[in-house]
Amino acid sequence: MHIIESGNVAAALGVKLSRAQVIAAYPITPQTPLTEKLSEFIESGEMEAQYVPVESEHSAMAVCIASSSAGARAFTATSANGLLYMHEQIQWAAGARLPIVMCVVNRGVGAPWTIWNDHQDSISQRDTGWIQYYVNDHQQIIDGVIKAFMLAEEVMIPVMLCYDGYLLSHTYMPFEVPEASAVDAFLPPYKPAYALDPENPANLNTVTMPDVRLDAKGRLAHGYMEIRYLLQEDLIRTIDVMARIDESFRKHFGRGGSPYYETYQCEDAEFIAVSLGSLSYHLRDVVDMLRADGFKVGVMSVHLYRPFPAEAIADALAGSTGIVVFEKALSYGYQGALCSDIKSALYHKGVDGSRMPFVHNYILGLGGREIRTTDLCEAFRKSCTEGAAPTDELRWLGLKI
Amino acid sequence: MGTRQYGRSTSHSEPGPGDAGRTGSWRVVRPVMDPSICIPAKRGTPACFICWLYCPDGVISRTVPPAIDYEYCKGCGICAEECPTKAITMVEEACFIQDKE
Numbered sequence: 001m002h003i004i005e006s007g008n009v010a011a012a013l014g015v016k017l018s019r020a021q022v023i024a025a026y027p028i029t030p031q032t033p034l035t036e037k038l039s040e041f042i043e044s045g046e047m048e049a050q051y052v053p054v055e056s057e058h059s060a061m062a063v064c065i066a067s068s069s070a071g072a073r074a075f076t077a078t079s080a081n082g083l084l085y086m087h088e089q090i091q092w093a094a095g096a097r098l099p100i101v102m103c104v105v106n107r108g109v110g111a112p113w114t115i116w117n118d119h120q121d122s123i124s125q126r127d128t129g130w131i132q133y134y135v136n137d138h139q140q141i142i143d144g145v146i147k148a149f150m151l152a153e154e155v156m157i158p159v160m161l162c163y164d165g166y167l168l169s170h171t172y173m174p175f176e177v178p179e180a181s182a183v184d185a186f187l188p189p190y191k192p193a194y195a196l197d198p199e200n201p202a203n204l205n206t207v208t209m210p211d212v213r214l215d216a217k218g219r220l221a222h223g224y225m226e227i228r229y230l231l232q233e234d235l236i237r238t239i240d241v242m243a244r245i246d247e248s249f250r251k252h253f254g255r256g257g258s259p260y261y262e263t264y265q266c267e268d269a270e271f272i273a274v275s276l277g278s279l280s281y282h283l284r285d286v287v288d289m290l291r292a293d294g295f296k297v298g299v300m301s302v303h304l305y306r307p308f309p310a311e312a313i314a315d316a317l318a319g320s321t322g323i324v325v326f327e328k329a330l331s332y333g334y335q336g337a338l339c340s341d342i343k344s345a346l347y348h349k350g351v352d353g354s355r356m357p358f359v360h361n362y363i364l365g366l367g368g369r370e371i372r373t374t375d376l377c378e379a380f381r382k383s384c385t386e387g388a389a390p391t392d393e394l395r396w397l398g399l400k401i
Numbered sequence: 402m403g404t405r406q407y408g409r410s411t412s413h414s415e416p417g418p419g420d421a422g423r424t425g426s427w428r429v430v431r432p433v434m435d436p437s438i439c440i441p442a443k444r445g446t447p448a449c450f451i452c453w454l455y456c457p458d459g460v461i462s463r464t465v466p467p468a469i470d471y472e473y474c475k476g477c478g479i480c481a482e483e484c485p486t487k488a489i490t491m492v493e494e495a496c497f498i499q500d501k502e
Binding site: 095096097156194200201202203204205206207208209211212213214215216217219220221222223224226227230231234 | 402403404406407408409410411412413414415416417419420421422423
């Protein structure tokens with residue numbers, strides 16, 4: 001069914017179609033309409049799930065951890081400071097290997113207090129062991145939620161599906177809502193290999209010694225380091241699994257084909273802009289404008305940010321002359337986190353003596369600062385004409401200081 | 402041999418001796434039982450077993466005489482505190498290290 005609705009409703013419909021069994025969430029702008037919609041679905045009987053109203057985001061994630069440990073398909077959503085309030089439980093969910101799905105409706109973080117969009121909230125959770133997937137429009141939100149449950153349950157790693165606050169959450173766009181029967185055919189019910197069982201009590205993730213140990217049955221059990229190694233190993237494996245799930249989704253629904261990143265006009269591009277989220281669609285207009293002026297430019301939108309598909313991204317970017325990373329977040333004291341990751345991915349392309357593209361980094365749109373198309377166009381044009389910079393200078397766009 | 406074959410990717414323990422690791426290494430004082438004072442040891446019959454009942458780690462056997470599993474005994478001293486005949490004495494682990502030397 002083709003409908004026109006907001007991004008938050010697209011996410012809620014995706015959660016309903018995925019037949020999530022437990023929803024625990026605390027309202028925070030701009031996520032609120034998503035969880036309100038889910039509570040409406042449950043209250044009206046349209047969705048068979050338990051909605052657990054909690055007193056905080058920390059508790060929301062704790063409920064998701066508990067229900068997922070008991071074998072339920074669990075979902076939550078948050079934004080900004082709510083996400084940060086969860087931080088300890090976010091790490092726990094990853095270490096406990098629970099396939100929770102969470103929508104992060106991207107918003108800037110305080111202080112100073114802001115309710116507007118940037119990416120600092122989810123970028124600050126980059127190293128928690130969760131899968132992070134950034135989407136660019138309403139169709140990708142609803143499809144992304146469904147794929148996220150499948151991915152999480154296949155690799156037993158939780159997924160953050162990140163989409164821009166207001167720009168996507170509160171705007172209305174047409175999108176296709178898949179048939180429930182089609183989603184059921186794609187996404188089977190969650191059947192965990194292990195779930196809490198009162199008949200066979202167990203302690204999960206209690207104090208784990210630095211070294212390995214023989215368990216009560218005489219088997220050599222992991223120490224802390226082995227468990228953390230397996231998380232990393234499975235995250236790396238997730239890169240291939242994501243491609244497989246995207247392909248399966250494409251066969252079922254006819255949409256997909258870009259599991260790691262989405263490119264526009266990159267085939268012959270000498271200069272490629274890179275960004276996360278809806279900004280990359282904004283940059284498509286900029287690409288069209290610069291192409292009209294004779295610049296061979298393109299734009300890459302990174303979907304899968306953690307695990308970082310470094311090889312695929314480096315392969316796609318290495319042939320260009322210059323890369324311009326536009327970011328709505330910053331690793332304070334250095335540069336944009338995505339920019340650092342892209343440079344790191346390109347490193348092995350340089351060591352064999354082949355040509356290395358220059359990388360420029362623009363920080364923009366923090367706390368909802370307006371991103372003007374003309375500013376983007378001038379910045380990208382400047383990078384194309386100036387070429388390699390002598391230093392890692394961080395450039396700010398739209399700053400009025 | 403490593404833990405690759407363990408079959409889980411998390412930390413998981415079930416009720417049973419030693420599923421928290423060799424907690425005996427935590428011990429700084431060791432409970433030592435004197436069989437000439439311990440009731441079941443002295444009588445040669447199943448009796449008392451208050452140490453077995455109170456041990457929070459279940460490392461004392463309900464046998465004649467009772468035995469303490471030092472692999473897992475953390476040395477908390479509850480058995481010595483509860484023993485009605487004061488048959489259990491808490492001895493510094495350092496004494497045993499000196500003995501070995």
